[in-house]
Every structure is written in C-alpha cells, then in structure tokens.
Amino acid sequence: MKDSICNVLDELEEQSSLEKSRKINVLPENRMLAITKETGELLNMILRLKKVKNMLEIGTSVGYSTIWCAEAISEQSGKIITVEHNPAKIRRAKKNFLNAGIQETIQIKEGNAIDILNELSKQEEYRNFFDFVLIDADKENVIKYFDLILPMVSIKGIIVTDNMLYPEKYREDMKKFSDYLKTIPGLQTITSKIGNGEEITIKLK
Template sequence: MLEELREANSYITSKIKETDSVILEMEKFAQEQNVPIVTKEVAEYLKFMVKMNKSKNILEIGTAIGYSGTIMAKAVEEYGGHLTTIEIDEERFNQAKENFAKAKVDNVTLILGDGLEEIKKLQGEFDFIFIDAAKGKYKEFFEDSYKLLSKDGIIFIDNIMFRGYLYKEYPKRFKTIVRKLNEFIDYLYENYPGFTLLPFGDGIGLLQGKK
C-alpha cells in the first residue's frame, strides 16, 4: 500500500462490511498463510469496474487462492459474465478450485500454467483483463493479453507502484523489478493514450480501449 494513503485506505477498509463467509474465510487464510491477495479497497474497486463495464468475458492472470476471482465472477454472474483465470502454482490452483466450488461460482474457467504460455492458447476477446501475477513480467503479460482485449475493453494492473518503491528508497534486492516497473509505466504512458495510474492499493494501472 502506498505509504501516504495508508490511513485513508485503512479507513475505507474499516467501512467495508463483508458478510460472505467464503470470502471471509479466504481473507483469513490469506492473512495466516501469507498469500498475497488484493486489498479490500482494490477488491471493491474491481467489483465496481466489472459491473460498470458489464464485463462478459474477464481474464485474470494470477489466481492465487481465487479471492479476486470469486469477487469478479460473482459480480458478473447475474448477466452471464464469465471469468478465465490462470495460476502457475499447483497448490494455489487446487486451493482456488476448492474455493470456487465452496463459493458456488460456476462461471469460471481455471487454468493451471504459466500465464505467458496460456494466454497464447486462449481464443476470443476479453472485455476486462486483470493482471496480478509476477511483477517482473508485467510488460509481457500486458503485451500478450492486449492482443485479446476487445475494442472498448479495460486492462486493470494491480501493484504497479510496488509498495511505493518506484519513487522512494527501496531494498537493493528489488533493483531489477523497480527498474522494470518504472520502464513499463513510461512505456504505457508513451504508447497507450488511454493509460492512467491510480494511487491506491499498491498502485493501479488502468487502460481503456484499444488503439
């Protein structure tokens, strides 16, 4: 979470009263087992965006245990929306499978594999693409999934400002990833006029519409 907004984000989070037992269970599990999932306010925003966009065909790269996936799938199920989500880690893939079943969402296609390879096998267009996997590969995920974006579709990239390390002092071990994310943001601003950066959660990158 970006340092300056931490208090505001905590306040917003305190106002969100989740009642869904499966979602609450996933939040507890993620906290106890250190599984990185979207923050509550980002989850709220994702839900808002897919509903506003009336997303019919969502692609997620980075399922983890299926937390954001369940939230998006539930948000669009009333009008026949569908989620395709890709996870590279087999243990998380299995946890996600179990969680989707517990949450009774059946509008989900869960794929086990490397997003970079699996995206290339996908058919059709997606009107909402959520990128939330290995940050060092964000540009590749973006390039490949952009090819599948519908004309007015949205790409939503989480953690793009990487805990604020892009503009403040960061631990040396993050040097490469910080450089890559900075270059990626410059690349997006230079080449994609619809791109915008939002300073909440860990930083959200948004792109609407295809060139």
C-alpha cells in the same frame, strides 16, 4: 452479495491479514499475495458498471480476486478465464470457488502464463474478446503479458494491473511498465493509489 461468497471472502481476508502481519508462518510459495479488499471492491464496481461478460485474469493464487470479480460477472452470465501455475494454489482456489458457489463462472487454466497467453492469442475467437483483464502474476514479465493480452482486449476494454506502488521491491519493474504504456498509441491509462496501486488502462482503439 450471497452469504456463501461473503463468507469465503471474509475467510480469505482473515488469512491474508495473518500472512501480511506474519502472525502465521507460511512458505513463500503458499502465500496468497492477494489484492486488497478495497481493490476487490473497485474491480467489482468496474465490472458491474461495464456489464463485463468476458474476463481474463493472470495470477489466480487461491482465488480471492477471482471471487470478487466472479460475483459481478455472474450477474451478466459471463465467464472468467483465470491462469495459475501453482497446483497447490489451484486446489485451494477450486475449493474456494465451490464454497462460494461461483464455480460455474470460472475456468482455470493451469500452466505458465506466457505459454497460455501464446496459445489463446493464436485463436481467432479471442481477438478483441475480453472486456476486462486483471494482470497480477510475476512482475518481471508484466510487459510481455500486456503485449500478448492487448490484441485480445475489446475496444473500450479495461486492463487493470496490480502492485504499481507496493510492495516497493516491484517499483522498478512497474515503473518500466508504466513508462512503456505511455509509448503505446490508443491507450488511456492512470495509476490509482487504491490498494497496492492499480494501473487502470483503457484500450481506446
């Protein structure tokens, strides 16, 4: 991994751990709420093994998960579209992408995820387009996100959803989501205990 990427990931891990331990006081809207390092490693490995070229991420925050993913995708000369509605976080993410030297791999779409997904899903070019999707925005809309995303995922494409197990305040929404996935034919899905609990779903047909 390039030094510039390692340095930014290290900085963000430090920031995340200070926030989680409440050693620094950060307003709720400015918190990173990032995936864990272990989840970053898992995503990076899946992307590498699958040689993913086209990825979609819902919930950029300041770009920690995006950078883990972009590192693997850049080797395939692929692209990530990442969606975020908080302008202050987008500014921080852009700076992090530049510092990591990975900005060419990432396109940020600024706005409400439902609106952006509605827009993308109307475009024929995005039908069966994404080989990999990370869903990590607000949890109450997770089923809506999944429904809009599924037609845009390629056959054998993977959708990872964060926070299936932690924080516990999301358990109810995530249980509904996991029960919902079981009703959809043509999916294979498993809840992994890695990180905050990662749902790994494959679109089989």
